[in-house]
Amino acid sequence: MSNLTIEYKETNEEMLRNKTPYTSLFRDSLKKALEAKASDIHIEPLVDGLNIRIRQNGDLTTFKTLEKEHRQSFIQEVKRLSNLSIAISNKPQDSRLSLPSWKLSLRVNSTPTIYGEKIVLRLLDMTTEFDLITSNLSERAINDLTVAAKEKNGVIIVSGPTGSGKTRTLFSLLNSLNRNKLNIVSLEDPVEYTFKGINQIEIKKSLSFADGLRAILRQDPDVILVGEIRDQETADLCFKASATGHLVISTLHANSANKVIERLMNMGVEEYMIKSNLKFSAAQRLLKQTCPYCSTNLDKKSIEKVNSELNLNLTSLKERGTGCEKCSEGIIGRIPVMEYLTKEEINNNNTLRRSFLIELEEKASSGVIDKTEVINFANHH
Known part of the structure; x- marks a missing residue:
């Protein structure tokens, strides 16, 4: 009788314990990113070497x-440690x-460039809290969002660019619902965090958002989260699902709360359906949150100058510090700001219930954000 040989495969953590120079550098990069509460690590091949940012x-x-x-050897080691095929270098990998x-x-992507493969690692902190109370959204925004989520049917949309905190807001909202009494289903591309009591489905080449949504509607859902409304078909299905008694929560790319409505109409959703x-x-x-330990208060004259130039009504304002042991260059993290319309405004005149301007004034006057952030945000919105 022949002996059975079982091959043992190292776990990712075991591979990272290796003390070879390239593995050690990758491990140090991960540690540095964790300490900095970073969102991404970029490994970039250049004409004369490689950058880790x-x-x-x-x-x-x-x-x-x-x-x-050292460029190619380090890239190959990162690919090995990140579960990317080292035999493939001429096309993107995830x-x-x-x-x-x-x-x-970590979610990892490699893409070939003219100097080699660039690798980007998105860090997903498993200790992240998905709770509206600790989300740092304004109390009024939380209350109005919660009221909307209590509707038996309807569509809730939070728009914003990549990295604007939409995922945390939407899943915090789902976590506020009674998952024991509701059938909650999500369609995500990709699934980043897993949640108890939510049936999570990952979009693949063989499964589009529209196809997944059609299937979910045969699964007796109460609440459906659609990761993103990307096309007319998905938009149409979301609103038809709402009209037949389901609560649909989703995102799309739009620059403002009013632009969400404009984008939906451009996708072919009828105004009466909206x-x-x-x-x-x-x-x-x-927005970048200023450090309370090294920031300083601006004098009245400086505040009046900012108010005049930006047409704001700030009662107080801080100047960003240069950094201390409590922060990184005067910043301790980022906080969300949200402008929105509720169903009352949508059905009447589309006047914002809460605007970015109001959010900016409140955050700045309470010392949460500083002059630099106020000016940057105001000039772009």
């Missing part, structure tokens, strides 16, 4: 640079990396 509070900063002789003891999961089904239309952004 970390996105912290929305901005990229260089962590390490390598000489050209993978996932799970590090349970680090309480970290007015009768859209219960909450929002746009969300993330």
